[in-house]
Amino acid sequence: GAGVSQTPSNKVTEKGKYVELRCDPISGHTALYWYRQSLGQGPEFLIYFQGTGAADDSGLPNDRFFAVRPEGSVSTLKIQRTERGDSAVYLCASSLSPSGTDTQYFGPGTRLTVL
Amino acid sequence: AQKVTQAQTEISVVEKEDVTLDCVYETRDTTYYLFWYKQPPSGELVFLIRRNSFDEQNEISGRYSWNFQKSTSSFNFTITASQVVDSAVYFCALSGGYTGTASKLTFGTGTRLQVTL
Numbered sequence: 344g345a346g347v348s349q350t351p352s353n354k355v356t357e358k359g360k361y362v363e364l365r366c367d368p369i370s371g372h373t374a375l376y377w378y379r380q381s382l383g384q385g386p387e388f389l390i391y392f393q394g395t396g397a398a399d400d401s402g403l404p405n406d407r408f409f410a411v412r413p414e415g416s417v418s419t420l421k422i423q424r425t426e427r428g429d430s431a432v433y434l435c436a437s438s439l440s441p442s443g444t445d446t447q448y449f450g451p452g453t454r455l456t457v458l
Numbered sequence: 459a460q461k462v463t464q465a466q467t468e469i470s471v472v473e474k475e476d477v478t479l480d481c482v483y484e485t486r487d488t489t490y491y492l493f494w495y496k497q498p499p500s501g502e503l504v505f506l507i508r509r510n511s512f513d514e515q516n517e518i519s520g521r522y523s524w525n526f527q528k529s530t531s532s533f534n535f536t537i538t539a540s541q542v543v544d545s546a547v548y549f550c551a552l553s554g555g556y557t558g559t560a561s562k563l564t565f566g567t568g569t570r571l572q573v574t575l
Contacts, residue, residue: 374561385462385549385565386503399561434503441561444491444510449503 345369347450349435355456356425364420364453368437375418376447377410378434386434392418393441425457460485462552464566471540471573479535479569481550487511492526492533493551493563503549509533540573547571 348367356362368375374393378386388402392412400410407425412418422429432454436447461484471477483492494506507517509526517524521538537544547568553561 376561376563378563383567385551385567386563388562388564391561393561402562432501436503436563446493446505446508447563448505449495451500451502 349450349453353454362422364433366418366435372437374438374441376436380432427457430457460564462566464569466569468570474539476538481533483552487554491553494535495549496546498546542573545573
């Protein structure tokens with residue numbers, strides 16, 4: 344079946360602008376995760392959803408970052424007043440449940456560049 | 459807090475050599491899960507294996523094998539007879555087994571493997 348998909352694959356924006364990154368999880372997966380990967384680093388956890396609710400947003404760096412999953416499927420990561428330091432690859436993953444017994448499968452990522 | 463250390467930043471081998479990628483982890487959870495992911499130049503993270511903390515049996519899958527040792531908090535990954543297609547960045551990751559920790563993967567910084575002819 345189809346894997347996790349993310350759009351756009353690349354996003355270039357100017358400092359101060361607002362951006363939205365979209366994630367479409369594997370069908371039937373109730374848990375959805377966002378990670379951020381800076382150059383030369385491993386992915387870092389941002390937030391995860393169980394169904395429609397954000398169950399853990401402890402990884403969001405500040406209040407410019409927000410994510411929603413209104414119908415329990417597609418999720419959107421929103422970044423306000425972007426800064427150059429926000430440039431990174433934003434990865435989305437999904438799993439059957441948030442239990443550690445279920446593997447997280449990753450999408451191809453969105454490369455965000457803030458000029 | 460959970461931590462994963464991959465001390466090898468980059469490894470270069472010639473095709474057909476065996477190579478071992480090291481992973482050392484720290485956690486206070488008694489139940490936890492360990493993972494290896496591969497990130498080829500295309501960028502997508504590909505799941506390779508998951509182990510739980512109660513199962514220390516080593517695993518072999520084709521040319522890949524994994525050695526899990528709780529006594530040394532290590533989960534090392536060996537590729538036998540490496541091939542050029544194995545060139546990628548490999549990440550070790552850890553998640554907890556309890557609510558609140560189970561859902562976050564903590565990744566190491568990755569090991570870049572370069573296999574040449």
